[in-house]
Amino acid sequence: MSDFPPLADLGRRIMIMGPTNAGKSTLAVALAQRLGVPAFHVDRFRHLPGTDWQQRPTAEFHALHDAAILEPEWVMDGNYSEVLPQRIARATGIIVVDDNLLRRYWRYFRRTTNGARAGALDGNRDSIKWEMIHWLWHTRHASERSRQKARETGLPLVFTHDQRELDALYAAWGLSRPGSRSRL
Structure with a gap:
């Protein structure tokens, strides 16, 4: 697909879905910068800052997510089926990104060893985990x-x-890949 609708057609509350390491967080930050709206990363609601991806209590996760979707404008990346219905109810447009499994593994190893990246937890104590390697394989057709x-x-x-298609989307909408982090 290279014939994209105008960005304005997606409105001011855009969800980005897709498998792990497909480029959702980077796209969220680029879109948020272009639109002048906040970027939210659902991973940051689910996991505690300053940890190596330790999960928050479920009630706290839901509260953070549900407060964010009530904002008048946002770009939000992530899946998490348990909170997807209420996000969909507030969204004005959806982008689903994907990439081949090999590139997704490469992104995982690069982002984990490289440090700062879009969507990283505050404190950035990320490490390579067998669970994530397995998750990438398990969700290869998701x-x-x-x-x-x-x-x-x-x-x-x-x-x-x-x-290739994600690059075409960046070009079509005049997006640039961010070098800075977004807020929670």
Whole structure:
């Protein structure tokens, strides 16, 4: 796909879904900067800052997520099916990104060993984990599920299937890859 709708068609509350390490957080920051709205990363609601991805209590996770979606404008990346229905109810558009498994593994190792990145937890104590390596393999075909969920919403949609299409999306919408972190 290289014929993208105008960015304005997606409104001012845009969800970004897709598998782990497909480029969701970086795209969220780029879109938020372009639109002048906050970028939220659902991973940062789910996990405690200053940890190596230790989960928050579920009630606290839900409260942070639900408070963020009540904001008038946002770009929010992440999946988490347990909070997806209320995010969809507030969203005005959805983007589903994907990439091949090899590139997603490469991104995981690069981002984990490289330090600062979009969507990282405050304190950035990330380490390579067998659970994440397994998760990447386990979810290697999950993007079709995300595309199906997105189609069912009736919201304006954009799908990218690989890095080439994601690069085309950045170009079509005049986005630049961010070098700084976004807020919670």
